[in-house]
Amino acid sequence: MQMMERRHLATLWCHFVNVLLGFWVLSAPFIFGYMNVAPGDLDLPRLAAERNLPEVATRALLMTWNDVISGALIVLFAILSLKRISWAQWANTVMGLWLMFAPLLFWTPSPASYGNALLVGGLVIAFSTLVPMMPGMSMQGMMQKAAVPPGWDYNPSTWLQRLPIAILAVIGILLARYLAAYQLGHTSNAWDPFFGTEPNGTETIITSDMSRAWPVSDAGIGVMAYMIELLMAVMGDARRWRTMPWMVAAFGVVVVPLGAVSIFFIIAQPIFIDTWCTLCLVQALAMLVMMPYVLALMEN
Numbered sequence: 001m002q003m004m005e006r007r008h009l010a011t012l013w014c015h016f017v018n019v020l021l022g023f024w025v026l027s028a029p030f031i032f033g034y035m036n037v038a039p040g041d042l043d044l045p046r047l048a049a050e051r052n053l054p055e056v057a058t059r060a061l062l063m064t065w066n067d068v069i070s071g072a073l074i075v076l077f078a079i080l081s082l083k084r085i086s087w088a089q090w091a092n093t094v095m096g097l098w099l100m101f102a103p104l105l106f107w108t109p110s111p112a113s114y115g116n117a118l119l120v121g122g123l124v125i126a127f128s129t130l131v132p133m134m135p136g137m138s139m140q141g142m143m144q145k146a147a148v149p150p151g152w153d154y155n156p157s158t159w160l161q162r163l164p165i166a167i168l169a170v171i172g173i174l175l176a177r178y179l180a181a182y183q184l185g186h187t188s189n190a191w192d193p194f195f196g197t198e199p200n201g202t203e204t205i206i207t208s209d210m211s212r213a214w215p216v217s218d219a220g221i222g223v224m225a226y227m228i229e230l231l232m233a234v235m236g237d238a239r240r241w242r243t244m245p246w247m248v249a250a251f252g253v254v255v256v257p258l259g260a261v262s263i264f265f266i267i268a269q270p271i272f273i274d275t276w277c278t279l280c281l282v283q284a285l286a287m288l289v290m291m292p293y294v295l296a297l298m299e300n
Helices: 002-010 012-032 044-050 056-082 086-105 111-130 139-143 159-183 201-206 218-234 245-273 278-298
Strands: none
Touching (some): 012 111, 056 086, 111 159, 159 278
16 A cells, blocks of 8 residues: 555656646647638548538537537546546546547547647546556555466566557557548548559548448547557556556457458458558558567467
């Protein structure tokens, strides 16, 4: 208990940072001018032709109110976390996920709003449950000294084991974020070096009927998935196989099904859309390479 108390006091600064991040989110619509985006700006006319969306002004207003309310809630939950109310830390974790998802749900017309939400959402999660002691950690596991799981000859939770997963997740985030920018109308083209010209393979696939079947940007969902994988990869220390085994299992539940989905879309591209997407293939490759590392972590 004394060790836990020392850890709590040493990481109180995380909740103060979340208070600042909450105020940042609350003020972001007015700093970045969410309401100043015009219907003809960027590539929004193409998006309007592809999907039956509300007016640009309506979507900008929804994002403005979302950030104001979300920022206020993050501040509230961060203050409650200072008082050691454990559910408040999880509440701010949910708020971080919501920040990353809201721009996709509202089809934000402002590139700044999406970039800001993605970055701040990840930081809120990190300072809620990644850096400070996570609620629900096994006290018995924390007191044990064994560095290697029973029946193993090495520790699968060391940074050496997790670093490849984190690097691949970052690659996935960057590629999916680029594709999401085109789907949201924030850029006028999506690069593809090998397949097609105008429209190229990448543009054809991420605006296809299969892609438009999603009510939100499917590339944006990919960004969220890779962000969650990155955060889960760096969460905890080398003892996490015994202090938070449920989180290690959840890591596999996130990555393995996504790898299966990636395989399906690789097969589906030439069959249903009659072309390939270079960046999509690279993303899928990163996910497939990631799967064996994650399975190794789960086996303990």
